Amino acid sequence: DMKVTQMPRYLIKRMGENVLLECGQDMSHETMYWYRQDPGLGLQLIYISYDVDSNSEGDIPKGYRVSRKKREHFSLILDSAKTNQTSVYFCASSFLGVNQDTQYFGPGTRLLVL
Amino acid sequence: GDSVTQTEGQVALSEEDFLTIHCNYSASGYPALFWYVQYPGEGPQFLFRASRDKEKGSSRGFEATYNKEATSFHLQKASVQESDSAVYYCALRSNYQLIWGSGTKLIIKP
Numbered sequence: 001d002m003k004v005t006q007m008p009r010y011l012i013k014r015m016g017e018n019v020l021l022e023c024g025q026d027m028s029h030e031t032m033y034w035y036r037q038d039p040g041l042g043l044q045l046i047y048i049s050y051d052v053d054s055n056s057e058g059d060i061p062k063g064y065r066v067s068r069k070k071r072e073h074f075s076l077i078l079d080s081a082k083t084n085q086t087s088v089y090f091c092a093s094s095f096l097g098v099n100q101d102t103q104y105f106g107p108g109t110r111l112l113v114l
Numbered sequence: 115g116d117s118v119t120q121t122e123g124q125v126a127l128s129e130e131d132f133l134t135i136h137c138n139y140s141a142s143g144y145p146a147l148f149w150y151v152q153y154p155g156e157g158p159q160f161l162f163r164a165s166r167d168k169e170k171g172s173s174r175g176f177e178a179t180y181n182k183e184a185t186s187f188h189l190q191k192a193s194v195q196e197s198d199s200a201v202y203y204c205a206l207r208s209n210y211q212l213i214w215g216s217g218t219k220l221i222i223k224p
Contacts, residue, residue: 108156
């Protein structure tokens with residue numbers, strides 16, 4: 001069963017605390033993504049990972065970093081979270097090939113930074 | 115840079131109405147085009163894609179035709195149901211990323 005999982009699903013943190021969001025996939029996809037979604041702004045790409053230890057910045061990487069040590073697992077880290085990082089975060093994965101580029105999304109993590 | 119424009123932020127229809135959600139793109143060549151649907155509280159789900167001029171993509175009663183001349187990929191459905199209430203996103207592939215439209219919320223009136 002093709003699946004992208006995200007943990008935790010809901011998270012409340014105080015400003016300045018560190019945040020770790022985790023994503024897993026069971027489809028052996030090379031490429032994984034982190035997005036954030038805010039009302040009225042659609043999906044914004046934070047980071048993209050092409051495989052283990054091969055990560056690139058997306059459109060809004062400031063304040064975030066990522067880690068990918070296994071193909072099936074991709075983490076998003078917020079060092080010293082800020083209130084403007086309150087959002088819904090989605091992880092996605094896909095194959096790298098031109099005609100295999102459908103992205104599969106997880107259910108999202110709803111982060112509130114107080 | 116490449117871009118996707120969805121002109122309707124919201125569409126309100128009654129059950130069995132015909133649906134059109136407009137999507138226009140700006141990109142060189144023949145980028146792959148996608149439609150995704152997002153239900154409340156869930157992540158976006160892939161509907162279908164097309165990558166050649168005049169190619170029709172379809173799924174679950176929805177369809178769209180790649181129109182290179184008009185740079186469009188409009189989503190249509192002949193008869194909407196209450197279960198179609200969701201946000202619909204058009205996207206295009208640019209390098210290894212998807213460029214997303216702003217989304218169109220479909221509301222089915224009671």
